[in-house]
Amino acid sequence: MLARKSISDCVIEGYTIPANTLLFVNLWSMGWNHKIWDFSTTFRPQRFLEKEKTAINVKWQHFELLPFGTGRRGCLGMLLAIEEVLIIIGTMIQCFKWKLPDMARRRRRRATVDE
Numbered sequence: 819m820l821a822r823k824s825i826s827d828c829v830i831e832g833y834t835i836p837a838n839t840l841l842f843v844n845l846w847s848m849g850w851n852h853k854i855w856d857f858s859t860t861f862r863p864q865r866f867l868e869k870e871k872t873a874i875n876v877k878w879q880h881f882e883l884l885p886f887g888t889g890r891r892g893c894l895g896m897l898l899a900i901e902e903v904l905i906i907i908g909t910m911i912q913c914f915k916w917k918l919p920d921m922a923r924r925r926r927r928r929a930t931v932d933e
């Protein structure tokens with residue numbers, strides 16, 4: 819959960835936020851928001867590679883995607899983490915045989931048909 823304190827009085831989308839208010843950013847809701855993401859409830863990692871979305875990255879500039887937070891208190895380990903995740907996933911793919919459990923396979927088939 820991202821949390822920040824407002825440093826001064828401000829108005830956001832018509833809501834007055836007094837200085838020193840603790841604000842929580844609902845990242846879960848942003849990730850599932852169909853106004854931001856097509857088929858937001860479907861597991862489609864390729865969405866990040868698709869043409870219209872390629873301009874969006876995780877490096878603090880695009881507020882629709884904030885796995886590492888943003889601003890002054892954004893994740894200090896982001897660049898290291900991005901490298902590490904690639905190595906970890908690559909190693910796991912190489913070293914194990916992967917398959918979905920039956921239930922997930924059925925759900926995935928249904929999701930593909932719905933699209």
Ligand code: HEM
Pocket residue numbers: 820821884885886887888889890891892893894895896898899900903
């Ligand atoms: C996939 C891996 C990681 C994810 C998703 C992640 C995510 C996050 C998030 C969401 C925050 C809070 C940011 C905010 O409040 O705006 C954070 C803070 C932080 N992360 Fe990470 N992180 C990851 C890996 C790492 C690694 C590998 C390191 C260090 C080597 C690291 C060091 C830190 C530190 C020091 C903070 C606190 C920054 C501050 O409060 O000023 N993180 N991280």
